[in-house]
Amino acid sequence: MDWYYEEGMSVKDFLIQNRKPFEERLLNEAVNVRDKIEEIRVIGNINLLENALKIVLYVVEGQKDEVVAFAKKEGIAWANFSLTLAFKLEWVQAIRRTLWVALHDYELLSGMDVDRERFYKTESNINALIDEFLNGFFISYSKYKDELIEAQREMVENLSVPIIPVTPSVCILPLIGEIDASRVTTIEEKVLMEIGRLRIRTLIMDLSGILEMESNIATNFLKLLDGIGMMGCTPVITGLRPETVRNMMAQDLIFDNKAEIKGTLQQALDEYLVNQRLEQNNSASALNLNKSV
Structure with missing residues (x-):
């Protein structure tokens, strides 16, 4: 799988230009989710591949507010359609691994010098934002799921007292x-x-x-x-x-x-x-x- 690179290309542009190889690598990483992508799109109108690119672009740009907002939106969508949490967890972890592969190859292609301090700083920022996404997603999922259950309980209770x-x-x-x-x-x-x-x-x-x-x-x-x-x-x-x-x-x-x-x-x-x-x-x-x- 070859990555496309031009001199002076930013990480964001690199990921956008290499969307296809990124998605191919991601699908190879997320073995269990791969066969469920179309089903999830049909059931919940959720495009996993498109959303994966959104997440990585927000992360590499350090856009924490966007990451949190997107996580909340995703959590509600998955709760509303009762999609499997195990798939989401595997998918996000596959996104994390694929992003690190892309960043490694970007540095090789750009000829950047090895800088241990820069690496640890990048690693800290990127993993922190992906963890922020996971945390926000699960909180949003749980909260919305609880609200759905409570609404259904109230509906059942009202139906059980039909005046x-x-x-x-x-x-x-x-x-x-x-x-x-x-x-x-x-x-x-x-x-x-x-x-x-x-x-x-x-x-x-x-x-x-x-x-x-x-x-x-x-x-x-x-x-x-x-x-x-x-x-x-x-x-x-x-x-x-x-x-x-x-x-x-x-x-x-x-x-x-x-x-x-x-x-x-x-x-x-x-x-x-x-x-x-x-x-x-x-x-x-x-x-x-x-x-x-």
């Missing part, structure tokens, strides 16, 4: 699966917030899909019913399973006057929707009567 309006004042909360400590906290926060936001007067909580509720969770659930009542909303419980009732009875946990109990969701809907229609009809009749008078 469904059926009328302007009546809503349904169907609960499915297991209720643990984390989920009961989410239910409490979401329910109280939505009661205030939607001005819910009746919240029908259907528990027919609940698989298991631990004793301490049942206690928190009873406290939630108190909170719902304090918000001026009537809690209605439907779909209690026999095993859930037995467990609560064994622990002396009873609803008392905390909530209205209905056998099924359909029974509750029939009753509350009928009552609401009656209220609306009575209000309309009273309004018409007042107009007649």
